[in-house]
Structures are given as structure tokens and as C-alpha cells.
Amino acid sequence: MTDPSQLVAAAKPAVFWTDRSDAPTPNKPLQGSFSTDLCIVGGGFTGLWAAFQALENNPGRSVAVLEADVCGSGASSRNGGFCDPSLTHGFLNGLLHWPNEIQTLERLGRENLHDMLESIERCAIQADAQRVSEVSFATNEIQLQWQQEQADTLSAHGIEHKLLDQSAAHNIAHSPTYLGGLLSPGIALVDPARLAWGLRRAVHRLGGVIYDHTRVSQIDADEHRVRVGTEHGAIHAQRVIVATNAWAEPLRQMRRFIVPVYDHVLMTEPLSTEQMTDIGWSGREGLADAGNQFHYYRLTADDRILWGGYDANYHWNNGMGSEFEWGTGSHELLARHFFETFPQLEGLGFSHRWAGPIGTTSKFAATFGTMHGDRLAWVGGYTGLGVAASRFGAGVALDLVDGLATERSMLEMVRRRPMPFPPEPLRSLAIHTTRNALAKQDETGETGLWLKLLDRLGVGFDS
């Protein structure tokens, strides 16, 4: 096998999705003081969907988006583009944490994905959106057993799925590692950067104002307005939504509940017709494997394979920055796993490698908060499933600042926050211990003492 370190060294350290000539020109930063009805902090999917929905639902409203970098440049343009209807990081995780409202959450998730795809089509956003199935493959006996148990639970709750034996798994794609699989219909795949760029254009068209390169450093309020402060200006707003997800800025309250972990991705060169034939995969499904530490992979419009996941790294004190993105260790591990899965692609190179911050909570799903007499709402922490759920999170945040008691804003998932993370050094200790315990569970199939304790505290994980 070609040395993975050579393959990774040859890949461009850049995000494939944004390394294209149709990237929009950034807008000018905020200079001076302005008033607006709604100010949104953070221009990823959550912030852009919040602006889009606010303007579509109420065209007279003035909306400003303040983005520290360029809209979409955070997790929203670095992801795999899997749009799962689940709002709870999978049905099983939702069942674990919100058993009383899981059926409602599932229905709202399906409606959200439907409405999201409808908006993409209506606004002619060229995001290569397509409905596909998702298949998670068992690659060892432990995962086979887990998938059987998961299928039983899904059947008991009437959730559509199909358990695949080895030969059916091989019919989806050809890998010597597949022993079986679990197919879930009804996800979609998108080109995430083009979705962010299209949403940005739609917000402009609807009259929203976007300031790029505008980091919000402070938010305070008097009885009339909420003041959103930046280096060179301020916005005085009636309502504010903070959508900074993994950054959890500038509110200290968010940092108690949301931590950033870095997830890594490789993109291959385009496959030849012969290579496409060698791997099968004619249904172009979204694929993954079934461990706690799992890979996700998909094809692009030009027949590359995006291969990501497995390693998720937390850095001391919610550490974030480019120094955590470009190290090669996690990418080399991913490259090795790639060729174990598809040995027939030996000789294929990687064109791009990158990493991005996933905002996660102790329940592995989004959480919400309000401040300043409910004139400010924040949302974040979708973990690895935020491409579709961020649109729902944005809608809930709008309901919260508008004081609307809707079905979604009254959910227990919205009203009750998960257990906060402890301060450092316990934060690092707890996260690293959990990660090691999940890796051990992958190896042995046993749920160790630490994971049992977390389950009892309501911090369990089941994706």
C-alpha cells in the first residue's frame, strides 16, 4: 500500500467545497453604529437560515448578520453534506434522551428536511441536493450484533429501515470489510458550500444585510435595545440570535454547554469509470460504518469520494484555531482506513484534506438558551448532524425571540438544557475519558463503568 503519509502530504490543505471559483466575494465589515429589528451573530447555516426565515415570514423586518470570518466558512462549508432528518443525532440518541417526545421530534425532523429541500428548489440554489438512502455497515461481529439490536428497536417504534446481510451490503458497494448493514431511507446529500452561498444570496435578495469579517466581542442590553458590539461598530437590535455554534462566543453561558471537537476529512481525486465499476456504489448512497468511532463517506458530483470522521479531537479550554486543523496525524489514519475499506482503489490520490469544528453537547444534540428578557436566543451543539437540524434550530430561535409558544419552541428538548460541561481541567479529563471509553466499547463490545455512569447521569450516547 502507498505510504499514507506521502498521500496526505500530496493533498492540498484546503476545504474542497470552498476551493472553487464561484465562491462569493466577502462583504465589507461593519463600520459605525446602526439599528435593526433582528441581529444575527454568526453566518453559518443556523445564522443564514434564521435570516432567511425571518425575512420570508416577515418581509418588513430589518435583519443584519454579523460574521467573524466569511459566511459559511465555519462547519457549514466543511462538512460531509449529509442531511439527516433527525434533530437528535439519530433516532436512538433521541429515544434515550427525549423518550416522551421522540415521535414528535421525528415528525418535525422529517418536515424540516422536506421544507429545507423545498426552499432550496424554490430559490434555485444550485447545491446538488438529492434524496438518497443512508447505509451504515457493520465491519466486525460486535457491530453486527449492535445493528441487530438497533433494528429491533427501530421496528418496535415503527421507524423505517432495512437490515442487510453481507451479500445485500456488497450490493450497495464493494468492500471486503462489510459483514452486513443497516439502511435508512430518506436522507439527502448536498454540496454544503454551495448551499451556504445560495442562502447568502437569498438573504441579500430578501433585503438582509450581511457583514463579513465582523467578530462580535460583547453583547449587553438596556430596557430598549440589545447592543451587539464589534471592533469598529455596534448594532442596536430589538432581537438577537447568537448562532456561533462550536465557537460559543461571545456568551459565557453557551460555553458551559457547547464544546468544539475537530473532525477531519479527506477528498480523493475523481475516480475513473473503471474505479467506479470496481466499487459498485451505483445508488450513490450516503455511507458510514457502525462503530462509535465511525467514518462517513459519499460521492461528489464529479465522482470523488469524501471520506471523513473517526477521530474527533478536543483541545484544552475549548481550544480552536488553524493550529488544530492542519496536523497530518488524523488524516494519515483516515487514509489508512480508506484503503482498508477500498483496497481496489490503490493508487488513487487525495486532492484535499481539511478539518472543522463540531459543536457538541453532553446529549449530542442541539441546545437552546435565552437572555435579556428573551430578547436574545442562542442555539448550537448539533454534534455531527447539523446540516438539516440547523434550519430547525434557527426556526426555534426565531420563535424564542418572538415570544411564540409553538409546538417546536415548547419541546422539552428546547426548554431543558443538558448537563453542563465542568470547567477545566475536569472538562478535558471528562471528554478524553469518554472518548477512550467509546473506543474501548468499539473494541470489546462491553459498556465500561464510565459509560454506565454517564448513562445514569443522562449523558449517554447512542447514535
Ligand SMILES: Cc1cc2nc3c(=O)[nH]c(=O)nc-3n(C[C@H](O)[C@H](O)[C@H](O)COP(=O)(O)OP(=O)(O)OC[C@H]3O[C@@H](n4cnc5c(N)ncnc54)[C@H](O)[C@@H]3O)c2cc1C
Ligand atoms: C468536518 C465536519 C463534517 C460534518 N459533517 C456533517 C454532515 O455530513 N452532516 C451533518 O448534518 N452535519 C455535519 N457536520 C456538522 C455541521 O456542519 C454543523 O452542525 C452545522 O454546519 C452547524 O452550523 P452553524 O451555523 O450552527 O455553525 P457554523 O457553520 O460553525 O457557523 C458558526 C459561525 O459563527 C461564526 N462566529 C464565531 N464566533 C463569532 C463571533 N464572535 N462573531 C461573529 N461570528 C462568529 C463563525 O465564523 C462561523 O461562521 C460536520 C461538521 C464538520 C466540522
